Amino acid sequence: MTNLTIDETENYLRRLAAQLTDPHPGECLLCYVYRMLEHGCTGLRWASRYRDLRAPRATALERRLGDKGGFCDCEIFMNGFDLRSEFLVPEREEVDAEGVVTITDPMYPNVMPHCLGARRGSTRPCGLWAARRRGWAAF
Numbered sequence: 730m731t732n733l734t735i736d737e738t739e740n741y742l743r744r745l746a747a748q749l750t751d752p753h754p755g756e757c758l759l760c761y762v763y764r765m766l767e768h769g770c771t772g773l774r775w776a777s778r779y780r781d782l783r784a785p786r787a788t789a790l791e792r793r794l795g796d797k798g799g800f801c802d803c804e805i806f807m808n809g810f811d812l813r814s815e816f817l818v819p820e821r822e823e824v825d826a827e828g829v830v831t832i833t834d835p836m837y838p839n840v841m842p843h844c845l846g847a848r849r850g851s852t853r854p855c856g857l858w859a860a861r862r863r864g865w866a867a868f
């Protein structure tokens with residue numbers, strides 16, 4: 730293998746990796762960040778990437794997320810936003826072999842609903858998401 734070929738392969742892999750972590754067309758900030766969390770949480774890496782690619786003028790994004798307790802990508806969902814209850818898997822009664830009943834908490838579905846869409850340049854979440862706290866609605 731010549732060095733040129735190795736370079737080309739590396740470029741190709743880099744491009745491929747970038748595509749895998751790009752927001753889908755019309756995907757909102759939160760659906761994107763939630764989707765990317767399967768790659769792990771490293772600060773506001775995914776929120777910042779979304780901003781850089783889709784809404785570069787939203788320079789205060791990190792501060793606004795931090796105001797709501799979102800100091801890293803996963804905290805956006807722990808502290809700031811929650812999937813609206815109608816999209817959660819509802820709580821269930823489960824009865825084990827001894828007849829003990831446990832009630833599961835509502836859960837995020839394994840396959841997330843499709844993003845309802847966002848305008849380019851906006852960091853506004855789509856209608857799948859609800860603010861956990863008052864005041865966040867102005868986001």
Ligand SMILES: [Zn+2]
Pocket residue numbers: 770771772801802803804
């Ligand atoms: Zn985190």
Ligand SMILES: [Zn+2]
Pocket residue numbers: 756757758759760761843844845846854855856857
């Ligand atoms: Zn969305």
